[in-house]
Amino acid sequence: MRRAWVPLLMLAACTSDPVLESRTAALGSEDPAVPVGEDHRAGQPCVTCHQPSGASDRHFALAGTVLWGPVKLQGVAGARVEILDARPGPLPPRVVTTNCAGNFFIDASDDLTFPLRVRVVAKGKTRDMRSPIFRERSCAGCHESERSPSSPGPVLLLGKEEEAKTPYVPPAECAQ
């Protein structure tokens, strides 16, 4: 009877993905102040979990978080994320809008053809990505929380000086 478990254990070992598991573990615990849902884990790489082999049943084609400025790091509600994908022909960009946490996501059922060009528009400010996205589906896969030689830092609409001059005012439905 014990021997019957051996193939099952071997199968389990084969189906696990240690790289993905370590990335998922690196995300840490949920913030107890934010319920699990569309506002949770702002600024983290969403598609670590929201992919077919990830921990969530909901899968995203592209997802991320848009912040107002580098000092207060406030999520921007209602920002338009415009995505131009590589499908041939003159097609309009896909547009998705951020929620109160600044999060946005496109379901995996809405297939995107990489590479993608992306820009963010909110409150009269526009920010274009300077390079295309070739395959990363989480903004935070490259846009980590801190600037470094391997990351431009979070997705920000404004620089430090602009943020000081123009504080973010959330819409009424998002004000806490």
Next chain:
Amino acid sequence: MRRLLLGCAALAVACSVQQMNLSPGTQPSFEGFQGTQEQAGLKLGGVNGYLGRSCGSLDCHGQVGRGLRLYSETGLRMPEGRASDAGDTTPGLGPITPAEVGQNYLAVVALEPELMEQVVADGGDRPERLLLIRKPMGYDTHKGGRIFLDVTDPGYVCLTSWLAGKVDESQCRAGWAFKE
């Protein structure tokens, strides 16, 4: 000052090539790699310009774990302290430096040094012997998929003309302009 730094980078590359037991003159040229088109004292064309923009994004070859690791202006930057000419080392916040161009050259020629030497000695004949060509042509598994549509693709012409000893910079520029 920039010219001096470029000269130092070229010298550093030459020394590194010797240290790696790559015979100088048998690898494709560094000059063709960095290109001749200047902007603000920096040479931006050539093979480096093409590779940086088409392959060097942070989600592809702009990662330190890659065999073909590429530094580029909007991708991975050389950490401060490693680059003698480093400005801001954040992606997108400063032009690519001569030291980064030199490191890119070494990354490319050290992929398959003996084979590349052979291709260069053969005047660039049968460049598909190299992974540098095989992968973007789709002949070998490439996580980024097939990049060159065919042998007229500007990127293909850019790389193969460099291997043949006379880089076609207009195609290198057309290659990344096309992708953008």
